Amino acid sequence: MQQNTYEFGLIGLGVMGRNFILNVSDNGFKAIGYDLDIEKVNALIEEGGDVSKINATNKADKFVEAIARPRKIMLLVPAGKVVDTVIESLLPFLDKEDIIIDGGNSFFTDTDRRETYLKDKGIHFFGSGVSGGAKGARIGPSIMPGGDKEAYTQVQPIFEAVAAKFKGEPCVAYLGPKSAGNYVKMVHNGIEYGLMQLITEAYDLLKKGGNATNDDLQTVFSNWNNGRLQSFLIEITAGIFSVDDTLSEGKLVDKILDKAKQKGTGKWTSQNAMDLGIPVPTIDMAVSMRELSALKKDRIAADAIYAKPKSELRDKNDLEKKMEAALYFAFIITYAQGLHQLADASEEYKYNLELATIAKIWRAGCIIRAGLLEDISEAFEVNQDLPNLILSPNFKEKISSTLPAVREIVAFAAKQGIPMPGLFSALSYFDAFSSARLPLNLLQAQRDHFGSHTYERIDREGIFHTEWE
Structure with a gap:
């Protein structure tokens, strides 16, 4: 293994890592992988086919020596202590100006800490979100780098080559200093949680309220994907309903246990x-529903105790039409919530995020890619200081036109006892956000009554307290 031969190094040859480094090699960059598992090393060498273009090793010193300076080394390993352990194992072999990139789902404050730690040692470090799953890593993910801008410019040609393309534009952009990349990826995943929860609720309503079969659902979701709900998640959902179970009769989706797991990014x-x-609240509820789903034993017990409302089937076609409008509304609200969080975090953490750019690099490659993101990017291009998507003139008609259907679906679901907490929360959020006056004046009175917490008035300046008794 010759020294200084390869242009890019990648640590962690699991499914994501192996696919990402093969993508790098396919785009003309010589790359070398590193993993302690010799079977993963050999698998990459075999799949790569030409060790002069793509190679692998389980020896840290040989791995580092084989990469041209300044070394560009990307980590695709589990978040947490593993990242720190890998960094420490590399340090004895690195030179000043070498670059380490954390491509995992690290918590953003960990990224800030690592950047400061490595800067003192003369090593460049930045975090970069990577979305698209295993397939995306292989053929083109959405990449969200942030941090050391000088270091990113060194890696930029590689990232732009391997990233997904939307109308010829690579779905990657430098997002901002410090942990901006990992933070944007975290919120991306929060939005992902929300969208997935909303889709499951639409599925449940159509099944219970419209007696839809799996074949019906496959057709419905396919049709939705050809319209304004076009998105990766709607597309794969349509496909799921058509997969037969290989272990028994029927469709596989009906045999899967209804206990959802999570890795923590939605909770963060x-x-x-x-x-x-x-x-x-829609993202909050999506996290809560995964937690509630884990209480399977308790849910079974409660189901046996409490009677359900009398079932009332709706016209299937009408229900599908109304549900499509409700889901479109809730998708908009979920993106609005996530982008609002990004806007506020940008000010709080001095990221200088451009929301239009973020929406653009989400248009292809990532899990939350959707046709709706084209409209979202345009809204923030028109007004870079737009505080919330709901306030965009471009979205006024999109939202207003769906509201009657949303309210009808919510009322029907509540009457039928069909849980739709994601949609309910999206509607309540919208109704509250678009209310000039909320009943929180009473809450402030309560706080002042029992805790002398004071309050403000609507008719004069100042801070006030009342002896209520």
């Missing part, structure tokens, strides 16, 4: 939004 989005004071 929700927690950080609370820290910032930004409401993201």
Whole structure:
């Protein structure tokens, strides 16, 4: 293995890492992978076919020596302590000005800490979100880099080559300093949680309220994907309904246990939004529903105790039409919540994020890619300081036209006892956000009554307190 031969190094040859480095090689960059698992090393060498273009090793010193200076090394390993362990294992072999890129779902404050730590050692470091799953990593993901801009310019030609393309534009852009890249990816995943929850609710309503079969649902979601709901998640959902179970009769989707798992990025989005004071209730509810789904034993017990409302089937075609409008509305609201959080975080953490650019690099490659993002990017190009998507003139008619259907679906679901917490929260968020006056004046009175917390008035300046008794 010759020294200084390869232009790019990647650590972590699991499915994502292997596919990403093969993508790098396919685009003309010589690359070398590193993993402690010799089977993963050999698998990459075999699949790559030509070690002069793509190679792999399980020896850290040989890996580093084989990369041209300044070395460009990307980590695709699990977030947390593993990232720190890998960085420490590399340091004895690195030179000043070498570059380490964390491509995993690291928590943004960890990225800030690592950047400061490595800067003191003369090593460039930045975090970069990568979305698109295993397939996206292989044929073109959406990439969200942030941090050391000088370091990013060194890697930019590689990232632009391997990223997904939308109308010829690479779905990658430098987003901002410090942990901007990892933060944007975190919120991306929060939005992803929200959209997935909303889709499951649409599925449940059509099945229970319209007696839709899997074949019906496959057709419905395929039709939706050909319209304004066009998106990766709607597309794959349509496909799921057509897959037969290989272990028994029927469709596979009906045999899957209804307990959802999570890796934490959605929860981080929700927690950080609370820290910032930004409401993201649809994302919050999506996280909560994954947690509630895990209570399978308790849910079965409660189901046996409480009677359900008398079932009332709706006309299938009408229900599908109304549900499509409701889902479109809720998609808009979910993106609006996530982008509102990004806007506030940009000010709080001095990221200088451009929301139009973020929407653009989400148009292809990533899990939340959707036709709607073209409209979203245009809205923020027209007004870079738009505080919330709901306030965009471009979205006024899109939202207003769906509201009657949303309210009808919500009322029907509540009457039928069909849980739709994502859609309910999206509508409540919209109704509250578009209300000039909320009943929180009473809440402030309560706080002042029991805790002397004071209040403000609508008719004069100042801070007031009342002895209520």
